[in-house]
Amino acid sequence: MPVTKKVGDEAYSGSIVKKGEMTGVVIATGSNTFFGKTAKLVASAGGKSPAQEAMFKIGNFLIIVAVVLAVIMVASIPVAMPTVFSITLALKLSNLLCK
Secondary structure, X not given: OOXXXXXXXXXXXXXXXXXXXXXXXXXXXXXXXXXXXXXXXXHOOOOXXXXXXXXHHHHXXXXXXXXXXXXXXXXXXXXXXXXXXXXXXXXXXXXXXXX
């Protein structure tokens, strides 16, 4: 929500000025800012919840399954290629001879 600021009021670095202008002096940087304190709290929140751990395990399992299936599919193409090529040529030849 829009807020009216007066001389001496603080404005955060993520603030958007909708009307007027403002000259500012930097009074805090890094972890001493509003956003820095929030990031510090999130970082110190600790480990992952059981739900997060379960989601990461499921995600890792699905990635492994996808990679294994991709490897199997790619490996099976060259193995079947000569057979498919021979059958295709034989069918084409038989169609030409029957006409």
